[in-house]
Amino acid sequence: MRALTLNEVPSAPAVAEVDAPTPGAGELLVKVAASSVNGFDLSVTSGRLEGMMEHRFPLVLGMDFAGTVEAVGEGVDGFAAGEAVFGVAMKPFLGGGALAEYVTVSAGYGVAHIPAGLDVKDASALGLAGTAAANSVEAAAPQKGETVLVSGATGGVGALAVQLAAARGARVIATARPGTEADFVTGLTDADVTVVDYSADLDAQVRAVAPEGIDVVLHLAGDASQLVGLLREGGRIASTLGLTQETVKTGGVTVHPIMADPNPKTLTTLAALAADGELRVPVTATFSLEQAPEAFAAFRTGTLGKITVTCP
Ligand SMILES: NC(=O)c1ccc[n+]([C@@H]2O[C@H](COP(=O)([O-])OP(=O)(O)OC[C@H]3O[C@@H](n4cnc5c(N)ncnc54)[C@H](OP(=O)(O)O)[C@@H]3O)[C@@H](O)[C@H]2O)c1
Incomplete structure (x- = not known):
């Protein structure tokens, strides 16, 4: 073959x-x-x-x-x-x-x-991107009205995670450069997505939207310590990039390390969402x-x- x-x-x-x-x-x-x-x-x-x-x-x-x-x-x-x-x-x-x-x-x-x-x-x-996205969103469990920063929203995992987080009723902030990347991210869901340019002053842009700090970070790209610094006290970060609780010095933040687990249940759920047009x-x-x-x-x-x- x-x-x-x-x-x-x-x-x-x-x-x-x-x-x-x-x-x-x-x-x-x-x-x-x-x-x-x-x-x-x-x-x-x-x-x-x-x-x-x-x-x-x-x-x-x-x-x-x-x-x-x-x-x-x-x-x-x-x-x-x-x-x-x-x-x-x-x-x-x-x-x-x-x-x-x-x-x-x-x-x-x-x-x-x-x-x-x-x-x-x-x-x-x-398969892999969907599972990583679903596992990240489930682990950090953004609630309705909470603010989620998806760092790496333009990638395969991020583009799916943006949609899954928005579907839970969270307010999504997504990283993308202006132009085609930003258009791609806002086109993923009918929900309002705030785009922040990761190649410019990320901290200032995120604080302008969420001055009180964000509730959840999905760490799929970017500098983990910078992202942790944007969380409110008690915030959660799910990372597909090897971040662990031990490596985070900031107190009051929970780290969820993600190893994608493509079990049949998760795959079936993702496939059903995509087949129903609820996940692009x-x-x-x-x-x-x-x-x-x-x-x-x-x-x-x-x-x-x-x-x-x-x-x-
Ligand atoms: N732990 C696991 O089980 C697991 C499973 C799947 C994936 N992963 C990992 O998770 C990460 C994401 O996966 P993926 O498939 O979505 O990768 P990907 O398709 O390469 O996406 C990464 C995205 O992040 C963007 N990016 C680069 N630097 C950034 C920054 N500083 N801030 C914000 N965004 C930035 C990239 O944009 P540009 O193109 O503009 O650079 C790209 O669109 C990868 O590192 C992958 O290896 C881990």
Whole structure:
């Protein structure tokens, strides 16, 4: 099969011919229709995860997938060949990724059915980013009327988190540079979103909107200590970037470190919201599998929202 691969790290990924995987007990073989690019994939190519996880070469990249069940392994319940599924290819090693024509995934974790009304390309952009967004919003739990600053609102996680926070009735402040980025963020939801330019004086802009301090920060980009400084006493910060309670010196602030947990319940909830039109999946660019290296290059330069990669 064709796949986006690495033969060593760090190195530039290339599309190559590799053996297709076969499903083991409890696994699904998925014929991938689309995948999407995440920061995690770039971390793998950069060699940053060496020594932290086993790397199996040729290493097939890619976490997110959407497609059709091609075959099921022994003992699989709840899925059958021909069904449309999506999710995150979670494995205890790096190498069996989803930027490929086929991927094997555990039937019990990281996969859910694609409901009617959800486009397969949108489904492929929802797994990791959607889960990270949902987990962040649930952990910090903004209440109706509270103020939430989404730092990194222009990215895949942020664009979904803005919508999930607004849907809870929170007042959303979102980071974006003026122009296209700001328009993208305000176009995500019908709710009012206040845009602040992170490349200018962020503190002044946020204080102008919330002089009493903000209730919740979703830390998806930017300087954590600056963001913590914008919280009111008793505020909460959810971080996908490794911030922990121990590293925050300011008292009276609760830190929620987020490790995305793509369990079937969360994936199913996200898919239902997207299928019902209550969550817009922010796909802004699509490449073919043969062009996947270009998709990575585009992601690196800061494309808005999600970049998807479609398979033949
Ligand atoms: N812990 C987990 O389980 C988990 C799961 C998913 C993602 N993550 C991490 O969470 C982060 C967000 O993920 P993502 O997929 O949304 O990444 P992304 O698509 O790269 O988005 C990051 C966004 O942040 C913006 N940005 C850069 N510097 C900023 C600043 N100082 N203030 C505000 N915004 C800034 C970028 O805009 P420009 O393009 O203008 O630079 C970009 O739009 C990534 O670091 C990712 O690796 C962690």
